[in-house]
Amino acid sequence: MVEIEYDKEAPVWLGQWLTDEEINERYTSILQANAKSYSMRLKRMVLTFSKFSLRATLDQFHPVWQLKDGEWCCRCDCGSPRGCVHTYLATFLFKLVCQKEGWQLPSAAQLSVPQSNSTQTPAKPASDARPQQLSFFENEPATGTSTPVRPVPKKRYSLVCEADFTSNRYGVILRFFRVEDGYRYPMLMSAVRLLGAEFERVEAQKMEPTAIWPEKDKEFIKWLYPKMMELNFTQLGNRELFLTPKDFWRWMDRWSQEPGRIVEHNSQKGMETLDIGVPKGLAVRLFDHG
Numbered sequence: 137m138v139e140i141e142y143d144k145e146a147p148v149w150l151g152q153w154l155t156d157e158e159i160n161e162r163y164t165s166i167l168q169a170n171a172k173s174y175s176m177r178l179k180r181m182v183l184t185f186s187k188f189s190l191r192a193t194l195d196q197f198h199p200v201w202q203l204k205d206g207e208w209c210c211r212c213d214c215g216s217p218r219g220c221v222h223t224y225l226a227t228f229l230f231k232l233v234c235q236k237e238g239w240q241l242p243s244a245a246q247l248s249v250p251q252s253n254s255t256q257t258p259a260k261p262a263s264d265a266r267p268q269q270l271s272f273f274e275n276e277p278a279t280g281t282s283t284p285v286r287p288v289p290k291k292r293y294s295l296v297c298e299a300d301f302t303s304n305r306y307g308v309i310l311r312f313f314r315v316e317d318g319y320r321y322p323m324l325m326s327a328v329r330l331l332g333a334e335f336e337r338v339e340a341q342k343m344e345p346t347a348i349w350p351e352k353d354k355e356f357i358k359w360l361y362p363k364m365m366e367l368n369f370t371q372l373g374n375r376e377l378f379l380t381p382k383d384f385w386r387w388m389d390r391w392s393q394e395p396g397r398i399v400e401h402n403s404q405k406g407m408e409t410l411d412i413g414v415p416k417g418l419a420v421r422l423f424d425h426g
Contacts, residue, residue: 139181140181140182140183140229140232140233141180141181141182141183142182142183142184142185142233143183143184143185145185146185146237146239147185147186147190148187149187149188149203150234150239150240150241151240151242152203152206152242153208153230153241153242154208154227154242155241155242158208159224159227162219162224163219163224167219167221167224168224168228170221171221171222171224171225171228172225172228173346174221174225174346175194175225175228175229177337177343177346178194178195179195179341180193180194180195181193181194181229183226183229183230183233188202188203188204189201189202189203190226190230191226192222192225192226192229194222194225194226195337196333197212197213197214197222198212198213199211199212199213199214199220199222199223199225199226200212201223201226201227210223210226211223214326214329214330220326290345290346290347290348291316291347291348292316292347292348292349293314293315293316293347293348293349293353294314294315294349294350294353295312295313295314295315295349295350295353295356295357296312296313296315296320296399297310297311297312297313297356297397297398297399298310298311298313298398298399298400298401298404299384299398299399299400299401299407300401301400301401302401302402303376304378306380307378307379307380307381307383307384308378308379308380308381308384309376309377309378309379309401310376310377310378310379310384310398311375311376311377311401312325312328312375312377314327322375323375324372324373324374324375325364325367325371325372325373325374325375325377326372326373328357328360328364329361329364329365329367329372331357332357332358332360332361332364333361334346335349335354335357335358335361336358336361352394352397356391356394356397359390388407392407392408393408394408395408396408
């Protein structure tokens with residue numbers, strides 16, 4: 137059972153916290169749903185309050201909400217340049233805690249958490265100096281009394297990596313696409329990195345994956361993960377990755393035996409099928425300075 141650890145005293149900025157409407161303006165319904173699904177795989181969730189901030193620990197990630205000049209700003213060490221599942225999840229967990237403790241938020245709307253017919257466990261007395269814990273599932277109906285829920289089929293994805301030799305005269309541009317139901321969706325470098333982190337965690341902790349990926353794609357993404365970890369904040373916000381010609385052909389040395397692992401942008405054919413030698417625009421030119 138997942139527990140939320142949190143400070144027992146309400147934060148001093150409680151009356152200045154974001155309303156439901158403000159949170160919904162920042163995060164799409166799809167991201168919110170993904171964040172809640174992601175939370176079910178977490179092993180540790182901690183909320184701490186300071187004079188001007190809300191900080192969370194979500195396994196290895198640490199989203200932070202900071203109050204500056206009356207405005208709430210967020211950041212996260214996952215590398216996403218925009219609002220991510222971790223910063224949203226911090227707001228979601230904080231609202232759960234407020235409901236549990238009876239702390240009054242600026243927004244009157246309540247979370248749609250299933251309610252049990254049994255009496256709710258009373259809060260710990262204020263004299264208890266230990267951090268409070270809230271069961272993430274404590275409001276669910278007791279075992280044997282809930283209506284069976286039909287399992288949701290896992291989505292199936294695949295990955296396409298394409299190499300563009302014409303967009304940059306100094307090197308090769310790589311783009312990554314998540315393929316779902318035949319449609320391609322471009323991926324930020326931060327999304328590729330998060331996917332690699334997820335595959336590593338699922339494998340290490342023997343967890344159930346949330347989606348089905350081909351084994352060859354999982355192997356490729358796990359190979360990419362250390363390289364994504366080397367990218368800076370700006371690079372993680374891009375949908376393109378620049379490689380020098382030397383680095384690109386190193387990649388090809390590793391993956392040329394896997395058909396279609398990297399496709400050429402214009403032809404959409406696997407690089408291993410193209411007899412292109414050194415790509416156009418990257419040829420070595422010799423000059424006679426006599």
